[in-house]
Amino acid sequence: MTKKAKLTNKRLADLQALEELPDDQIDTTDIPEILDWTGAKRGVFYRPAKQQITLRLDADVISWFKAHAQGGRGYQTDINRALREHVIRSDRGSTS
Numbered sequence: 001m002t003k004k005a006k007l008t009n010k011r012l013a014d015l016q017a018l019e020e021l022p023d024d025q026i027d028t029t030d031i032p033e034i035l036d037w038t039g040a041k042r043g044v045f046y047r048p049a050k051q052q053i054t055l056r057l058d059a060d061v062i063s064w065f066k067a068h069a070q071g072g073r074g075y076q077t078d079i080n081r082a083l084r085e086h087v088i089r090s091d092r093g094s095t096s
Contacts, residue, residue, distance in 0.1 A: 007015070018026065062075070065082075069075035 057079075065075040065078050066072050069078055
């Protein structure tokens with residue numbers, strides 16, 4: 001079990017002030033831009049909790065995802081990604 005660090009009020013205020021700044025006013029000169037991502041690893045820092053469920057999907061939908069997955073593997077991840085993108089788009093539409 002990992003401990004979550006609690007943010008101090010000052011740190012929260014600093015983050016809020018930074019969030020309100022336009023991008024062009026944030027000084028990032030001390031942070032070099034990374035142009036080569038060949039050694040990057042996905043999912044190292046953030047992994048949402050997974051929940052196993054039974055879900056009935058149309059056979060043609062599953063077939064499509066399997067056919068478009070590289071080597072037929074990873075299609076469940078692709079389905080999850082498609083659902084997440086739908087949720088994000090729906091949330092954006094409901095807040096405007």
